[in-house]
Amino acid sequence: AQTVTQSQPEMSVQEAETVTLSCTYDTSESDYYLFWYKQPPSRQMILVIRQEAYKQQNATENRFSVNFQKAAKSFSLKISDSQLGDAAMYFCAYRSAGTYKYIFGTGTRLKVLA
Amino acid sequence: GAVVSQHPSRVICKSGTSVKIECRSLDFQATTMFWYRQFPKQSLMLMATSNEGSKATYEQGVEKDKFLINHASLTLSTLTVTSAHPEDSSFYICSARDLWGEDTEAFFGQGTRLTVV
Numbered sequence: 001a002q003t004v005t006q007s008q009p010e011m012s013v014q015e016a017e018t019v020t021l022s023c024t025y026d027t028s029e030s031d032y033y034l035f036w037y038k039q040p041p042s043r044q045m046i047l048v049i050r051q052e053a054y055k056q057q058n059a060t061e062n063r064f065s066v067n068f069q070k071a072a073k074s075f076s077l078k079i080s081d082s083q084l085g086d087a088a089m090y091f092c093a094y095r096s097a098g099t100y101k102y103i104f105g106t107g108t109r110l111k112v113l114a
Numbered sequence: 115g116a117v118v119s120q121h122p123s124r125v126i127c128k129s130g131t132s133v134k135i136e137c138r139s140l141d142f143q144a145t146t147m148f149w150y151r152q153f154p155k156q157s158l159m160l161m162a163t164s165n166e167g168s169k170a171t172y173e174q175g176v177e178k179d180k181f182l183i184n185h186a187s188l189t190l191s192t193l194t195v196t197s198a199h200p201e202d203s204s205f206y207i208c209s210a211r212d213l214w215g216e217d218t219e220a221f222f223g224q225g226t227r228l229t230v231v
Contacts, residue, residue, distance in 0.1 A: 033218050033219075035219060042224070043152075043205060043207075043224070043225045043227075044222070044224045044225065045158075045207065045209075045222035047219055050218055050219055052218065091157065091158070095220075100146065100148065100209070100211040100219075100220040101148050101160050101163060101220075102148075102150075102158070102160070102209070102220065103160070104157045104158045104159075105157060106156070106157045107156075107157055
């Protein structure tokens, strides 16, 4: 069975600084997708970034980028120029290629300090 | 992106009663929808996969007689919590995949906060 691990329950970053959230996963599959979701106090799940396992190039979306290390099964999220609006719970998620059901990590609460 | 809507967003019910939560795909069709449960300050745990026109598939440990799922059309799945108890109080979130789309991700509803008193 696949598992997703987020070892940082909480992180803090100064506004305008950079922060990296860690995620590791375990799978025996070769074809899968990885995601980072943001969950603000409203509890709405917001997609931050996605990565296809077959792509070697790390995904980027504006201030958000990932460091995808397939062999190490690591998928970290880097947030550059942190903004107050980035404060939220961040979940790392995995899905197999053949399904759209997700396996989520335990989450990291990000605090942004003014 | 596509929109998934849940209703109600909040519901309070008395212990022993049943409550129905709706999950609708507003601008796309979905043969498969997923129901998750999130306890306070915890992660989302998949409860079941809702399949249009057929029985839902439940994850291990989820009581199918307690959490009834119906997926009668390509745009609507419902989760009914039967004989609710305070321990069923939780945040329930659905997601759906666009049947004809090319998106790699599923789309999430805004969630339903259930409180059983």
